[in-house]
Amino acid sequence: MLHSPIDRIAGATPPAIAARVKGLSDRAIAWLFVAPSIVLLLAINIFPLIWTIRLSFTNFRVNRPNEPIRFVGLRNYINILTDGDVWRSMQATAHFLIWTIILQVLIGFFLAYLINKKFRGNDLWTTIIVLPMMLSPAVVGNFWTFLYQPQIGLFNYVIAFLTGNDPSSFSMIASTTLAPWAIVIVDTWMWTPFVMLICLAGLRSIPSSIYEAAECDRASKWRQFWTITIPMVLPFLMLAVLFRGIENFKMFDLVVQLTGGGPGSITELTSINLKRAAFEQWRTGYASAYAVILFVTVFGLASIYVKALNRVKQR
């Protein structure tokens, strides 16, 4: 009777290998193979996490090695949760998160639906559409900074052409009202293809026999869409939302490159705010508490979401 995962791995080890290594049991060999992964996991994930939690209760500043480290209890957590700037950055993150997810899901699904139709050259179109997500976010940020440039930027010229305004009369990334939308547009441009690919996988996983049966029942295309396509693609869509949600919650590079968190602090997402505390102000204890709060938030929301996702899959 094999109980633990190690026992199961040991049981699966081919006898020929175990026999060749003298003095080691199957179980020891299994540990030997698994141990490096466990050590690596402990070293780069678990230990830093525990260390961060420990630091979050101290006044530690990495740039003050000579100062004694004092335990400050919950002071860092209280300071963060009562800081208006932190809440403003949470608000900016929520705006970015909600709008990018809405737009990426809608556009991604629409593109997947189109690409799923068999037409000449759809492989070529798929390749063209997925190109943006293959680029580095820093490159994309830099590239769009030029596109948004009021004097030479193509984006401004297109908008100006459509509206009849002077292209230099507005700046997407210099305006407090437009800048949040500027980063939503770029993230949507870059990551909609990712959602499209997931939706495409969902659409292609639906057996054609279900549609054929619906045709036999004389179900309209609209009804087929709502009662077959949407429910069967929904778990895939929810998965895409989960991935994009987690990714965008910790979005950093693209926004730093585009706006640097400005103008003012309008697009300062929590990740940028945290970075400033940790590596510009060197408030290490405070930043650790901030990181713990963000970790708990993402972990909590993702756990609730995964439960919902599982329920949808089981339906």
Add this chain to the structure above:
Amino acid sequence: MRSLLLSPAVAAGIYLAVSAATASHAQAADLTLCWAAWDPANALVELSKDFEKKSGNKMHYEFVPWPNFADRMLNELNSSGKLCDLMIGDSQWIGGAAENGQYVKLNDFFDKEGIKMDDFIPATVVGYAEWPKNTPNYWALPAFADVVGWTYRADWFSRPELQAEFKKKYGRDLAVPKTWDELTDIAAFFQGREIDGKKVYGAAIYTERGSEGITMGAMNALYSYGFQYQNPNKPYDLEGFVNSAEAVAGLEKYKKLYECCTPPGHSDAYMTEDVDAYKSGQVALQMNFTFTWPGINADANVGGKKTGYFPNPAGPKGAQFAQLGGQGISVVANSDKKTEALDYIKWFAQPEIQRKWWAFGGYSALKAVVDDPGFASSQPYAKPFLNSMAIVEDFWAEPSYASLLQASQKRFHDYVVANQGTAKDALDGLVKDWKGVFQDDGKY
């Protein structure tokens, strides 16, 4: 394969090769100098070839672009890294680096080698070398003197039709501005004007949010209008000095200049963006550190007689100050090659090397160089540079300077660029932020 791994001859060979490589590495005394990636750093590479030739030491360089310079290098110092033997760190780092034992104190070395701080421009000694300020405790040798100043399109200023139009409108000649009001008038005059078939703008100023840009820019107006960091008679007493009526007027002036007279989209601009705007012929005036002047002078589009240079103008009551830039060169306390690093500083401090440094495009802080009768006429920007160095003020150099700087970056950008609140709100908020930092530091 098995026999190769076990061969004693091969193992011995590898051991000897590794030992030889290690030994040669130790003897070569490779020194790594860390600085920002900019034109003066390239000049220093050229200059240092002389040191390599004379000392036999090999120089290596770690140059990081300005926006990431502080992040990268302070990480290196804080983590007790061994990458840098010599650091040309920013002036604000002195306090932290001294108190945390990251730089070697140089007093004994200076005494032994006969290097006197009296031989350097006083402002650079206070700004780049001393901690605590105004005490004879030296942590660096003034290496690169720099200050914020202005360039202007002399060729545009000299056009008769523009001269006439300006005189008609403002009742005075279109000339180098003496005050911030005059500067704003000139910038407004050029804003949106068409020159040689191209739309041009008034002034390229500092507005960058991420590192230190808008603080280094706005402080020029604030100083000249009457801002003071603290009560001169009571350290860390900020109320009524940082947020005085004069300081509020200075910040309002800077915002006005941003709103009326900068090129479109100039909302996150620092040194590079200002140089780009100026060299591409977009603006009539440019605020920038004087290190950019040699490059502008040599530029095919705007160089030579097309450009003039002037120090930061005065405020309404005649006070005239400019933001200090520049850096000192320090020996990193964690370096294993302190002796060789000190040799480099000794070599660098020599008057003839400092003269070469100026000739290569580096701004020397040595009086023997800048007080030389031929210095002022050696370059068109030499005299404006000297005049600018005579009016410098510097940001806090406290160990907590980073928190102090982040606060001013946020408050200034929120008000000037993002148009949130009033100048009084911004400066009151700054007092609150700075007091909080000093409270944490136990200054009250």
